[in-house]
Amino acid sequence: MISSRLPSDLSPNAVSAALAWRRAAEQPVIDLTESNPTRVGLSYPADLLAPLADPAALVYDPQPLGLWTAREAVAADLGRHGLAIDPADVTLTASTSEAYALLFKLFCNPGDRVLVPQPSYPLFDHLTRVEAVEAAPYLLEYHGAWRIDLASVIHAVTPRSRAILVVSPNNPTGSCLHRDDLAALVQVCADHGLALIGDEVFLDYPLDPAPGAAPVLSQQEVLTCALGGLSKAGGLPQVKLAWIAWGGPAPARTRTLHAYEIMADSYLSVSTPVQVAAPALLKGSSAIREQLLGRVRRNLEALRAACAAHPSVTTLRVEGGWSAVLRVPAVRTEEELVVTLVTEEGVLVHPGYFFDFSCEAFVVVSLIVAPSTFDRGIARVLARGGA
Ligand SMILES: Cc1ncc(COP(=O)(O)O)c(C=O)c1O
Incomplete structure (x- = not known):
């Protein structure tokens, strides 16, 4: 007996299904949705948690x-x-x-x-x-x-x-x-x-x-x-x-x-x-914060520079935080674009509809991803997501 406070439909959405397919095929995935700071190659001092x-x-x-x-x-x-x-x-x-x-x-x-x-x-x-x-x-x-x-x-x-x-x-x-x-x-x-x-x-x-x-x-x-x-x-x-x-x-x-x-x-x-x-x-942890701030600033700059060569894609203004929103041509649905990016390009991004944008088409990327991974992933998103 499970309360109605929890979702009754637990089947995977189209993006999760595409990702599962790609992983089952043992194909690599560039994850531009990674928001776990402990998984993006930052340098954590080994004794940081010693005070515990x-x-x-x-x-x-x-x-x-x-x-x-x-x-x-x-x-x-x-x-x-x-x-x-x-x-x-x-x-x-x-x-x-x-x-x-x-x-x-x-x-x-x-x-x-x-x-x-x-x-x-x-x-x-x-x-x-x-x-x-x-x-x-x-x-x-x-x-x-x-x-x-x-x-x-x-x-x-x-x-x-x-x-x-x-x-x-x-x-x-x-x-x-x-x-x-x-x-x-x-x-x-x-x-x-x-x-x-x-x-x-x-x-x-x-x-x-x-x-x-x-x-x-x-x-x-x-x-x-x-x-x-x-x-x-x-x-x-x-x-x-x-x-x-x-x-x-x-x-x-x-x-x-x-x-x-x-x-x-x-x-x-x-x-x-x-x-x-x-x-x-x-x-x-202020040392980690500084690394993260340097990372998001660097990646945002790289994203803007990469977008400049793809006029059909716009990076919306980012005042702060760990994510950026790209407006892409709405020539197909966000879901079609994101599923294609996963299955054919091996790049995972969030579709705007995950966050309830009022219209299509947007994709969302994490700015804390390791720089070389970020640049490779963004190049593929722009090549595929531009008009
Ligand atoms: C806006 C916002 N609030 C809260 C959280 C959750 O933070 P916590 O790990 O402290 O639960 C997140 C996590 O991504 C977030 O994006």
Whole structure:
């Protein structure tokens, strides 16, 4: 007996089937969707995880919001983005995905809604559904840079709405929240009693930010949760340390944190070794972050240079993050193009429809792929995907 929160159709989609066929035929695949930083040839110091063996972790001190020393270290680290956060307003989770699950449980009854950007991270459909919450899309529109279509935000709000989710920089558009859009979202939240949830896991990867980008905690007018984690900030998804930084009016924040603490006490999911090691891991992983930033900058430049020789393909503006969007001629469906790229060229890219782009044809590539692999893959995508 499986609940209807999980998908009933588990059959592979056309792209997965093409990939399985290629792998079964033992043909090589250039994976331009690779987003696992531990698999792209970065240089991780062998002793980076040594702090996990600190004997201080031999004592178990269960703290639903996280160990104070770890919360202090995260708050201090957020200072890199010009944010002055009180450690009391930082809570720890094992991952950003887990933070979403906790926040949806905190804010929503079954059937309530959260507003989610479109196009954006496909996992939101799943993360909301398993919490019995409805994801109500609002639109991002591209006019040389991506901005929020505020009319679609207002249209998506109903009496069952509980929160607005923003992703900045967004996956896959690479767009950053503009301060005017932030002000407008804050007004909608204030008018309708909604929380603002800002997924800022890619904040450390600015590429071509438009003037006026603003972190969600640059305002304190409405209850706000800013999400981050070592998975992206330190290239350490396997370590399982993420955080929520809370902002907004003190009475609402205090009340909400008390309720959150009761819920988090049922899970206590962040391991003691990782919390004890947090200050050292935040410091040590800055070397990985620098490599990743150099990598995404290099690959974006190479992508733009390669596209310049293929006028029918455009790289959309990328303000930050780990991915880039290519607009390709819509002379066939995205699915046909992506399946052909896998089966005949041995290159895997994401079709735009995975992220709910409002029209075709787009493909999405990861910018953290090793440079020589990236260049070879992009050359094949452009040769095949151009008109
Ligand atoms: C926008 C966004 N948020 C959250 C996550 C998940 O992060 P975590 O590994 O901390 O769960 C991802 C992973 O790709 C992401 O792209």
